[in-house]
Amino acid sequence: MTRPDQTAPDPLFVTIQDLRAARYCLAGVRPWFQRHGFNWQDFLTQGIDAERLRATGDALVDPVIQVAETRQARLAALAPQEASGGR
Numbered sequence: 001m002t003r004p005d006q007t008a009p010d011p012l013f014v015t016i017q018d019l020r021a022a023r024y025c026l027a028g029v030r031p032w033f034q035r036h037g038f039n040w041q042d043f044l045t046q047g048i049d050a051e052r053l054r055a056t057g058d059a060l061v062d063p064v065i066q067v068a069e070t071r072q073a074r075l076a077a078l079a080p081q082e083a084s085g086g087r
Contacts, residue, residue: 013047014068021071022064032060 019029033040036056038048050068053061 012050015047018064018068022067
């Protein structure tokens with residue numbers, strides 16, 4: 001539960017780049033998406049909320065979510081530098 005003085009964190013989206021970085025076989029991931037009722041084309045263009053992946057209960061989603069979390073943390077660490085003009 002988020003306290004009134006806090007904003008809810010942005011959802012974490014897993015992208016095709018995260019799947020590649022996790023070294024997942026895309027030929028196997030596409031049927032996995034279909035089995036779980038996820039739209040592959042939507043995923044390719046928008047990514048997918050990590051919580052939707054977690055909700056499948058499949059442990060195979062954990063490594064790719066970790067890659068996405070690392071990517072998001074790196075981007076967050078760069079944001080203050082970019083806002084100050086790199087100074």
